[in-house]
Amino acid sequence: MTSEPPETPPTPLLDVELVTLFPEMFDSFLRASLLGRAIGGGIVRVNRTSPRDFARGRHRQVDDSPYGGGPGMILRPEPLAAAIETAEAARGRAYRVLLSPTGRLFDQTSAVALAGRGRLMLICGRYEGVDERIADTFAEDIVSIGDYVLAGGEMAAAVIIEAVARLVPGVLGCETSTADESFSAGRLEYPQWTRPPTFRGLAVPEVLLSGNHAQVETWRRLESLRRTETRRPDLLLRHPLTKDEQALQDGGKTKRRKKPR
Numbered sequence: 001m002t003s004e005p006p007e008t009p010p011t012p013l014l015d016v017e018l019v020t021l022f023p024e025m026f027d028s029f030l031r032a033s034l035l036g037r038a039i040g041g042g043i044v045r046v047n048r049t050s051p052r053d054f055a056r057g058r059h060r061q062v063d064d065s066p067y068g069g070g071p072g073m074i075l076r077p078e079p080l081a082a083a084i085e086t087a088e089a090a091r092g093r094a095y096r097v098l099l100s101p102t103g104r105l106f107d108q109t110s111a112v113a114l115a116g117r118g119r120l121m122l123i124c125g126r127y128e129g130v131d132e133r134i135a136d137t138f139a140e141d142i143v144s145i146g147d148y149v150l151a152g153g154e155m156a157a158a159v160i161i162e163a164v165a166r167l168v169p170g171v172l173g174c175e176t177s178t179a180d181e182s183f184s185a186g187r188l189e190y191p192q193w194t195r196p197p198t199f200r201g202l203a204v205p206e207v208l209l210s211g212n213h214a215q216v217e218t219w220r221r222l223e224s225l226r227r228t229e230t231r232r233p234d235l236l237l238r239h240p241l242t243k244d245e246q247a248l249q250d251g252g253k254t255k256r257r258k259k260p261r
């Protein structure tokens with residue numbers, strides 16, 4: 001008689017440690033959609049540790065006023081350090097990222113780099129800031145998701161988890177779709193349509209119904225360039241037109257001149 005080997009949970013391809021004073025903020029986010037399925041299937045694992053559990057005193061106070069004066073409260077270093085060290089003692093060393101509006105800007109290139117780390121710790125700040133010794137002692141990277149100030153790092157951590165998790169094989173269920181989408185090569189994604197062929201008087205561009213794959217491909221590349229020029233000229237400055245794209249545009253212009261619409 002053969003017996004089934006005991007079930008061992010699969011090793012996650014992405015293993016995230018969240019250090020947050022508000023672990024409950026992630027409840028529905030981590031359950032929903034493709035990420036929820038990836039967590040259910042063991043491809044992605046997310047553990048949450050709250051510095052509040054390591055705060056001392058009857059009030060378990062995690063913050064205090066800033067030295068030198070000024071508005072707001074600063075997160076004390078001890079509960080944060082204890083949360084970080086406890087999570088790593090339980091599950092191993094992680095690449096530690098502190099979320100802060102003072103960090104370097106997160107983009108698709110950072111998402112790809114973080115996906116390659118495998119095991120990540122996202123440390124969420126709150127209030128007016130975090131004692132600088134946490135950055136000095138623990139952070140390997142300090143990351144901002146944009147030039148605006150949130151009430152804390154939790155939403156930023158959620159953004160990073162989603163951007164990184166969808167790059168992990170098996171999470172999207174459609175691996176090619178990350179290769180040709182917005183930002184992958186400094187270009188915005190081309191526009192897309194689905195059924196019905198006409199909606200409120202707006203018809204789907206004919207070329208997409210033609211079945212001519214080469215024409216569709218050329219049209220999409222041109223649309224992608226046009227959209228990038230109009231909406232994100234900064235991307236074109238950082239990633240100038242390639243020779244191929246220049247030729248494509250020159251060809252496109254000639255064609256459009258011959259057959260304007």
Ligand code: ADE
Nearest residue numbers: 099100144145150152156
């Ligand atoms: N915490 C507050 N604002 C933030 C931002 N823009 N990015 C990352 N963490 C933050």
